[in-house]
Amino acid sequence: MYKRVKGSWTKHLDFMILDLVCYEVAFMVAYMVRHGFSVPYEVAIYRHMSILIIFIDICLVFFMESYKNILRRGYLQEFKATVSLATMLVLLLFFYMFLTRSSDMFSRTVLLVFWGLTIGISYVARLILKSIVRKHLESNGDWRSIIAITSNELAKETIENFKERAYRDYRITGVIVPDQDMVGRSFLGVPVVAYLDCAIEYMRSNVVDEVFINLPPEEKLPQELMDACVAMGITTHLNLLQASRTGGKKVVEKLGSYTVLTSSIQMASxxxxxxxxxxxxxxxxxxxxxxxxxxxxxxxxxxxxxxxxxxxxxxxxxxxxxxxxxxxxxxxxxxxxxxxxxxxxxxxxxxxxxxxxxxxxxxxxxxxxxxxxxxxxxxxxxxxxxxxxxxxxxxxxxxxxxxxxxxxxxxxx
Incomplete structure (x- = not known):
């Protein structure tokens, strides 16, 4: 069954939960800075404010796609993204206070301290979680194994494209060059595992979750191989620069920087x-x-x-x-x-x-x-x-x- 991901914010639920925890911690510390060692949840208006922080953050993440490409961001990019989200959150809190005419009931000091703490705590927490996730993706074998079916001319370009997006849940583990017997050679460290005549047998006896087909427009698509993939439950992705006659359920999506037509027996959200x-x-x-x-x-x-x-x-x-x-x-x-x-x-x-x-x-x-x-x-x-x-x-x-x-x-x- 192929897992279809519909939105970038749902893919990074772990980062969203982490930010929410950081915001609540920052809100509690900011309240203590202003009012002493007591928790804000004991006061009704601040308790409502803490719930509002969660609601506003979820809305901002949904509309701003705050976690898009989060694993590929550098330190400065991550800091800018953290400041942007925290600033929007505080501005919307001030706007809510203005609309409800409740600004006199809240301490502006609490919100300003909350803004500074949110940036600092969330930024550090994100860097730590990103480091953990990256190490997990690099060391753990729990990722989708993709075989690239491509030509000798396009093989290097295809593999480079996927390696630029290393922090994903898939890996190119082999290359099939349909029209040439190049078994034993490799492109950028990825081995050529089969050619057209022995491709089906290779996929029957090895771990293959998905195949990505990227052939020149003038080269005929390996229809028998594509049909065999669908029959074996192997998801196929076809570069949409070409026409397609794949079987199974289909959806257009992105794989690396390619726009592909994905086919699978069954798909699930x-x-x-x-x-x-x-x-x-x-x-x-x-x-x-x-x-x-x-x-x-x-x-x-x-x-x-x-x-x-x-x-x-x-x-x-x-x-x-x-x-x-x-x-x-x-x-x-x-x-x-x-x-x-x-x-x-x-x-x-x-x-x-x-x-x-x-x-x-x-x-x-x-x-x-x-x-x-x-x-x-x-x-x-x-x-x-x-x-x-x-x-x-x-x-x-x-x-x-x-x-x-x-x-x-x-x-x-």
Missing amino acids: PRQLFFKRALDICGGIVGCIFTGVIFLFVAPVIKIQSPGPVFFKQERVGKSGRKFKLYKFRSMYVDAEERKKELMAQNEMDGFMFKMKDDPRIFPFGHFLRKSSLDEFPQFWNVLKGDMSLVGNCYIIGTTKKNPVFSSVCPIG
Whole structure:
């Protein structure tokens, strides 16, 4: 599912909350400077003023887009932006006092001290948070992996464009040059990972969240590759300097400095993804509680019938090829993998899957666990961690059960 961001102010909710906290702290200190060691919330008019500060700030952020490009601002640019927002806030407070004829009830000293403290506290707090966010984005792997499908001539320009916008939630991790076999070479440190004939296979076996197509107007679009991306749930961005016949849901947006046509099987706003994740967390917590209760009853039986670990973990592939550890109650003997080699001749499935009737590797109580799907309950821990999801458009795990508790994999992010 593709996360569609509609406005710059919603992307920086953390900075907005930080500013609001700084403003309230500044307002409290300014009041103490003028009236001694007491809090302004004890006086009705100042209590109303503190609420008004929050309301005005939210309106200013919405209309002024105060946090646009905040991570790329230098010290001076950030100081100017902080002064601008704080000054507008104080001017509107004075204007409110004039309209309501309540200026005589407020101390102008409080507002002037509040203005100075707001600039200082908010500026320092922003610099600290920006430093933390930058380090997080640089060190954390929780960002969207984008493959650039471009020509040899445009590859360097494309990568430079994205590197100029380093503090974003996406990274160019590879380049596909459709008409040339340049695998092994690199552009500005980004490797060429495939050409047209092997591109689909590469995206099947590696982590790819999105692809960005930037080809010269005279070069034919790789329609088969674009259709395969949509089929695999990989979001595609097409530079709008070209025509497009992509499938899936579409929206025009900005990616770097390019105007692109984005296609995806499903799109969601930040609000929708927030409620989706909130539902997963609530469901995961409830499921983990039930898992703990079930553990008290099934763990002793598993230990008695098959000494060894109670839980079974296995590496699975989730959204965009990301791997994670899946947890279940163990239903097979600990030497099940060794026994499988001896039973391969009785395999009823083709490929990598193994299935046989009355599998001797399953101990007696394990049959009950599988039939009742109780062995699936530890997967609620995966839901709570964000490896799996209870709702949404997700990718299906290969499972032979008739009634699993859930069988979808949908990593968040």
